[in-house]
Amino acid sequence: MRFRWPIKVRRVVGGSMFPALSPNKLVIGSSHFKLAIGSIVIIGYNDREIIKRVTKISQKEVFVVGDNKSGSTDSRSFGWLKKDSIVAKIIWPRV
Amino acid sequence: MKLLNRIIKPVYAHCDLPCGVYDPAQARIEAQSILEIMKKYTDGLHDEDKIRAIIIKEQRAELVKHHLWVLWTDYFKPEHLEKYPNLHDLFWKATKQAGNTKKSTDPVEGQKLLDMIDEIAKIFWATKKT
Numbered sequence: 001m002r003f004r005w006p007i008k009v010r011r012v013v014g015g016s017m018f019p020a021l022s023p024n025k026l027v028i029g030s031s032h033f034k035l036a037i038g039s040i041v042i043i044g045y046n047d048r049e050i051i052k053r054v055t056k057i058s059q060k061e062v063f064v065v066g067d068n069k070s071g072s073t074d075s076r077s078f079g080w081l082k083k084d085s086i087v088a089k090i091i092w093p094r095v
Numbered sequence: 096m097k098l099l100n101r102i103i104k105p106v107y108a109h110c111d112l113p114c115g116v117y118d119p120a121q122a123r124i125e126a127q128s129i130l131e132i133m134k135k136y137t138d139g140l141h142d143e144d145k146i147r148a149i150i151i152k153e154q155r156a157e158l159v160k161h162h163l164w165v166l167w168t169d170y171f172k173p174e175h176l177e178k179y180p181n182l183h184d185l186f187w188k189a190t191k192q193a194g195n196t197k198k199s200t201d202p203v204e205g206q207k208l209l210d211m212i213d214e215i216a217k218i219f220w221a222t223k224k225t
Contacts, residue, residue, distance in 0.1 A: 009103050010104055012108050013106065013108065023108070049104070050108070051108050066108060076172035076174055077172065
């Protein structure tokens with residue numbers, strides 16, 4: 001079994017999480033997390049990782065939305081995503 | 096920094112439409128044109144101007160449809176529909192009405208289109224406030 005490093009460091013590309021996260025901002029996420037409404041998560045979608053804020057949680061899925069609502073493509077367009085597709089929850093910066 | 100950017104994987108704070116600029120005024124201006132053309136047509140035009148008027152009215156109606164579709168499919172989101180459940184019906188009727196203005200030179204039809212766009216605009220600006 002392949003070891004997966006529990007800490008993820010990523011660079012934000014795009015402005016959908018502005019003002020909390022500006023483009024090029026470095027973020028640190030942990031793959032060991034307790035999910036809550038308001039958490040910012042890195043989530044696998046269409047063969048890449050996106051970063052959004054969790055606004056609704058169901059038993060198996062999450063609804064994620066960008067903070068910059070008028071400039072974000074998110075669950076409002078593509079619907080709920082499986083909880084399994086969450087890669088990490090952002091632990092730094094605390095926003 | 097370049098090296099750092101190469102090492103650190105990107106995470107996408109993504110948007111399909113980076114500009115995010117929408118305004119029902121685009122559709123309204125075209126609809127206003129249609130109405131004015133209809134009025135001129137009804138008041139009486141030379142034959143050659145009548146032909147031009149019909150051609151231009153046809154083009155404007157197509158532009159109204161385009162601008163409404165952009166708002167409908169790109170700007171409005173399911174959360175707006177929850178709040179304004181008549182939204183789909185309104186867009187459907189308005190784009191239908193844009194088609195009706197092609198078939199008619201009666202200003203009443205043009206005015207109907209304008210009123211429908213105004214109704215959509217009201218909802219649009221209400222969503223901007225929230």
